[in-house]
């Protein structure tokens with residue numbers, strides 16, 4: 001009878017704690033304790049979340065474990081939430097795994113802290129990325145390093161995964177630490193691995209369990225402990241870099257992001273600014289924030305790009321023909337070429353649309369009670385803005401599930417912008433690295449296409465399948481990069 005009492009007690013407590021809020025969007029039937037954990041297929045979560053909208057409407061609810069969430073689907077409603085009512089949807093939910101970390105970054109903070117860190121990081125990226133110290137030559141130089149490695153394969157199959165991570169990481173290293181690493185540098189190998197692993201674990205079931213039962217999970221072994229350790233090791237590495245920077249900082253001539261941040265700390269301390277959020281713990285968190293979302297995303301997009309080119313050789317040929325015409329073979333590409341290369345630009349956009357690498361966006365939360373499509377969403381509610389449902393919205397794209405650069409071209413072959421192209425999200429939280437990512441994608445992709453033709457090894461068909469996580473990478477593959485010039 002004690003057992004019966006216990007079960008009844010747990011179920012009642014669960015019912016009371018997780019009562020559906022008033023006028024809340026509808027959702028699938030739930031089980032006690034675990035909620036809707038069985039309503040979604042974990043291996044293709046974004047696809048099942050998109051499908052559920054057909055039954056429950058564009059705005060519906062789920063409870064994953066102990067966390068209620070509202071899911072928003074389709075371009076029109078997402079636009080209303082992220083842009084028209086942008087202020088109300090600009091927060092991030094409180095995630096225990098993030099709370100465990102000392103120091104706050106841009107991507108998981110709210111309020112004044114988020115505003116100050118985001119403004120500072122954006123203006124520093126602008127200064128180094130596009131202003132006086134443009135990253136364009138840095139990206140082009142990085143290509144000259146990687147192309148030596150790739151040429152070494154002489155058109156034989158290789159797995160491009162690590163090489164793409166390396167080149168993209170090196171751009172962030174330059175921005176943040178002021179220097180690039182050689183690819184075989186032991187420290188570099190270690191940190192790139194750490195950052196990659198950390199992100200893989202971020203979307204896993206373990207971190208979700210941790211999210212629902214933090215106190216319990218903290219005592220239990222499992223991969224979430226590895227995640228916590230990875231963050232700790234990465235942070236230690238960055239701390240040593242910050243210490244090095246302090247030794248030879250010249251405030252009048254900041255070399256990189258860390259110098260700028262140290263200057264900012266100095267400035268707010270001198271001014272005695274009481275509400276300042278600039279300190280060394282936040283500096284380390286912000287540096288991580290540039291590495292983790294800044295590396296895997298761009299590198300993963302390039303991994304998809306190679307696969308799509310191998311899958312559609314006729315499209316690859318058209319890209320190469322445009323490159324030969326506009327740039328030729330004797331000089332490197334530049335950002336100024338982009339306006340004259342509508343086809344290549346359209347192909348890059350279509351790769352990003354189809355690759356859909358952040359399928360469910362980063363989670364948002366409401367900063368106040370909001371009305372959306374007749375429903376009431378309470379303050380502090382987790383909100384999933386489903387980017388998959390927009391990038392494949394049948395009301396927005398002519399052939400949503402087919403690779404078709406024509407989505408971004410008009411009848412005269414000119415490039416056209418599409419409002420529903422939002423792989424970087426939209427509104428207040430729009431990706432902070434969008435301009436940098438676009439520059440890297442254009443320069444790296446065009447350079448690769450200028451020098452190589454990508455094809456699958458003999459007898460192998462390209463597999464356009466993914467492994468689900470916070471971001472969607474293709475399954476690991478081998479490819480041949482056949483040199484176009486001797």
Ligand code: HEM
Pocket residue numbers: 106107108118289290293294295297298301357358361362363423424425426428429430431432433434436437
């Ligand atoms: C946020 C996509 C590259 C830094 C985001 C978000 C998406 C995204 C979907 C979430 C937006 C939201 O919550 O509404 C991408 C894609 C990339 C890319 C598709 C490349 C192809 C980068 C790069 C950097 C970066 C290169 C850094 C240099 C960030 C940061 C945030 C963010 C810091 C958090 C912004 C905030 O919370 O205010 N990105 N990203 N991303 N991204 Fe990117």
